[in-house]
Amino acid sequence: MATRLKTPLSQRLRLDIPVFQAPMASVTTPALAAAVSKAGGLGGFGCAYTPLDAMRRDVAALRVMTDRPFQLNFFASPQPAPVSPEAQTDAIEAVTGYYRELGLPQPAPVVAPYAPDLNAQLDTALELRPAVVTIHLNDLPQERIRHLQAAGILVGGSATCVAEAKRLESLGVDFVVAQGGEAGGHRGTWTRDPLSALTGTLALVRMLVCAVRVPVVAAGGIMDGAGIAAVLSLGAQAAQIGTAFIPCPESGATETYRAALLSATEDDTTITDRFSGKPARGLRNRFIRESARADFPKLPFPAQSQLTSKLRSAAAQAGSSDFMSLWAGQAVSLSRRMPAAELLRTLEREALETIERVGSLRQAGA
Amino acid sequence: MATRLKTPLSQRLRLDIPVFQAPMASVTTPALAAAVSKAGGLGGFGCAYTPLDAMRRDVAALRVMTDRPFQLNFFASPQPAPVSPEAQTDAIEAVTGYYRELGLPQPAPVVAPYAPDLNAQLDTALELRPAVVTIHLNDLPQERIRHLQAAGILVGGSATCVAEAKRLESLGVDFVVAQGGEAGGHRGTWTRDPLSALTGTLALVRMLVCAVRVPVVAAGGIMDGAGIAAVLSLGAQAAQIGTAFIPCPESGATETYRAALLSATEDDTTITDRFSGKPARGLRNRFIRESARADFPKLPFPAQSQLTSKLRSAAAQAGSSDFMSLWAGQAVSLSRRMPAAELLRTLEREALETIERVGSLRQAGA
Numbered sequence: 001m002a003t004r005l006k007t008p009l010s011q012r013l014r015l016d017i018p019v020f021q022a023p024m025a026s027v028t029t030p031a032l033a034a035a036v037s038k039a040g041g042l043g044g045f046g047c048a049y050t051p052l053d054a055m056r057r058d059v060a061a062l063r064v065m066t067d068r069p070f071q072l073n074f075f076a077s078p079q080p081a082p083v084s085p086e087a088q089t090d091a092i093e094a095v096t097g098y099y100r101e102l103g104l105p106q107p108a109p110v111v112a113p114y115a116p117d118l119n120a121q122l123d124t125a126l127e128l129r130p131a132v133v134t135i136h137l138n139d140l141p142q143e144r145i146r147h148l149q150a151a152g153i154l155v156g157g158s159a160t161c162v163a164e165a166k167r168l169e170s171l172g173v174d175f176v177v178a179q180g181g182e183a184g185g186h187r188g189t190w191t192r193d194p195l196s197a198l199t200g201t202l203a204l205v206r207m208l209v210c211a212v213r214v215p216v217v218a219a220g221g222i223m224d225g226a227g228i229a230a231v232l233s234l235g236a237q238a239a240q241i242g243t244a245f246i247p248c249p250e251s252g253a254t255e256t257y258r259a260a261l262l263s264a265t266e267d268d269t270t271i272t273d274r275f276s277g278k279p280a281r282g283l284r285n286r287f288i289r290e291s292a293r294a295d296f297p298k299l300p301f302p303a304q305s306q307l308t309s310k311l312r313s314a315a316a317q318a319g320s321s322d323f324m325s326l327w328a329g330q331a332v333s334l335s336r337r338m339p340a341a342e343l344l345r346t347l348e349r350e351a352l353e354t355i356e357r358v359g360s361l362r363q364a365g366a
Numbered sequence: 367m368a369t370r371l372k373t374p375l376s377q378r379l380r381l382d383i384p385v386f387q388a389p390m391a392s393v394t395t396p397a398l399a400a401a402v403s404k405a406g407g408l409g410g411f412g413c414a415y416t417p418l419d420a421m422r423r424d425v426a427a428l429r430v431m432t433d434r435p436f437q438l439n440f441f442a443s444p445q446p447a448p449v450s451p452e453a454q455t456d457a458i459e460a461v462t463g464y465y466r467e468l469g470l471p472q473p474a475p476v477v478a479p480y481a482p483d484l485n486a487q488l489d490t491a492l493e494l495r496p497a498v499v500t501i502h503l504n505d506l507p508q509e510r511i512r513h514l515q516a517a518g519i520l521v522g523g524s525a526t527c528v529a530e531a532k533r534l535e536s537l538g539v540d541f542v543v544a545q546g547g548e549a550g551g552h553r554g555t556w557t558r559d560p561l562s563a564l565t566g567t568l569a570l571v572r573m574l575v576c577a578v579r580v581p582v583v584a585a586g587g588i589m590d591g592a593g594i595a596a597v598l599s600l601g602a603q604a605a606q607i608g609t610a611f612i613p614c615p616e617s618g619a620t621e622t623y624r625a626a627l628l629s630a631t632e633d634d635t636t637i638t639d640r641f642s643g644k645p646a647r648g649l650r651n652r653f654i655r656e657s658a659r660a661d662f663p664k665l666p667f668p669a670q671s672q673l674t675s676k677l678r679s680a681a682a683q684a685g686s687s688d689f690m691s692l693w694a695g696q697a698v699s700l701s702r703r704m705p706a707a708e709l710l711r712t713l714e715r716e717a718l719e720t721i722e723r724v725g726s727l728r729q730a731g732a
Contacts, residue, residue, distance in 0.1 A: 006731070
């Protein structure tokens with residue numbers, strides 16, 4: 001019998017290791033989610049921009065590989081009012097030079113809807129019955145949460161401050177994801193200025209564990225088993241890990257993205273809202289630097305994401321990191337390249353070793 | 367025989383619990399440092415603005431109470447060139463209304479030197495022979511470090527990013543304090559923009575432990591034994607705790623300051639450079655809000671600190687938190703009021719309980 005780490009939440013989900021693979025939009029694939037879930041963690045999909053048929057296809061592909069639990073994650077931010085083509089002139093002009101540089105045709109105004117309809121996505125989730133549905137960037141109406149739960153789905157929401165965690169708890173979620181300031185990708189903050197809610201993972205997780213009764217899943221800056229042991233110490237019931245999974249061969253990241261993460265030797269991330277319209281943490285690159293000036297024109301989220309989409313794909317195809325959104329957490333320098341199953345086994349071994357090591361700091365004393 | 371937590375660094379310092387009381391300038395007192403050191407932690411003084419005779423008096427007062435180890439901490443930031451009275455007009459005008467409101471006479475131009483001479487302070491430290499000298503806001507010349515070490519003093523420096531930790535290690539320090547983004551008070555960053563180096567404690571501690579060979583002391587957001595166990599998991603050899611000690615009756619904080627910390631229920635801190643000229647984290651108050659506009663005129667650090675000094679004292683005396691620098695870390699909502707020795711015992715008990723709890727998450731499994 002092997003020794004495994006179990007928490008009430010991980011047991012409820014029949015996990016062998018209390019690790020959620022972060023549901024990173026446009027990086028998650030059926031291969032990654034399946035590998036994580038088969039290895040005993042919770043694999044998952046970031047469905048932020050995923051059309052319904054692609055959601056169905058992804059889940060079907062995963063289910064060929066495993067029948068273990070997985071999660072679907074959605075951006076719950078309300079859609080902005082459609083932006084008229086005339087109102088897009090400045091934002092288009094701001095990226096036109098980059099389009100030209102990459103050999104792309106002049107960018108066209110983007111057209112609403114800028115992202116898939118959340119209600120249709122949630123209806124599809126209900127039909128697909130993942131073990132877990134989580135939401136990011138907002139809360140959900142209570143009856144939506146109950147509806148998912150009635151189908152046997154555990155529902156979680158992301159919080160970046162005490163108030164958001166309490167709000168989610170009051171709506172009846174099954175758990176809260178504490179998104180610490182270290183986390184890569186989009187800041188989940190929805191009740192205040194996201195940049196004023198950059199509370200570090202260590203502080204945030206502990207405050208949320210003390211503030212709410214539902215289980216807390218810790219996210220942000222966790223790259224190895226020591227990080228897992230640390231957040232379990234803070235009272236979290238699972239660690240949600242994103243950046244560490246991106247270099248896995250099963251992820252959807254381009255080789256350029258992987259290489260950028262693996263060569264980051266310092267704490268070189270920053271926060272930008274120029275790619276999508278909402279602040280997100282990633283590696284500094286040319287686009288982030290050049291678009292950083294306060295008056296750089298941009299569309300509201302997620303219309304801006306559509307506007308920069310071709311830029312990002314073309315850069316990726318050209319093998320240039322200049323215009324890619326290289327989302328990454330602050331502990332990116334601890335990235336390593338290994339298959340997802342091996343990473344899970346490594347995380348588990350390291351977490352157990354850490355717990356052993358910290359236990360051995362206890363000594364008989366005066 | 368009680369069970370105690372021991373790390374190589376805490377054993378070298380003969381501590382019973384691997385906790386450093388953060389050396390918070392203008393909050394530390396002989397009573398606080400002595401109570402912490404007597405209870406088995408490392409008490410200490412923040413000597414940033416402390417004249418030499420006051421340093422001698424404080425250390426003598428502590429030594430009447432205990433012969434256990436303690437630390438002295440210094441701001442190692444170079445002094446700015448003197449600012450002429452004419453060049454201070456705007457900065458003085460910006461605070462004149464506040465002076466008037468508090469019944470203070472019109473503020474006068476501040477006069478260099480704006481802070482005690484670092485070399486004289488370090489010479490005095492050499493004469494006083496604390497167990498530990500730490501520096502903040504910069505590194506030190508290598509021969510200064512060696513000189514202190516030759517006198518049997520352990521020397522530590524504060525790092526907010528991997529590069530600073532490596533630099534300190536190359537200079538021969540005995541340990542590095544990883545100041546995570548959660549930490550209250552002045553940001554120690556000296557090699558880059560402090561606001562671009564707000565790496566969370568969890569990520570920073572783990573990256574520094576992996577990047578340098580000297581022991582790492584974790585600071586930022588640690589308020590209880592769960593936090594201590596968390597940073598030990600990350601590989602830190604001690605937890606440096608500041609905010610949690612401010613409400614202790616032995617601290618030099620005013621009742622207004624204590625009350626503000628104890629009533630903070632959310633993650634309500636922010637970073638301002640308007641009190642001293644350098645960014646520091648504290649509770650939002652009227653002065654921080656009103657001085658937040660980008661063109662608020664201020665003097666360079668630490669001249670600005672002299673300019674706002676009377677304002678802060680008068681506000682404190684009047685029992686108003688409006689103009690006080692209420693330095694606090696992001697986990698301030700976990701503050702509690704107890705004597706320092708009781709807090710140390712509580713931290714130790716909680717840390718041991720946490721280690722026990724996390725150990726019991728290990729279960730035989732498939």
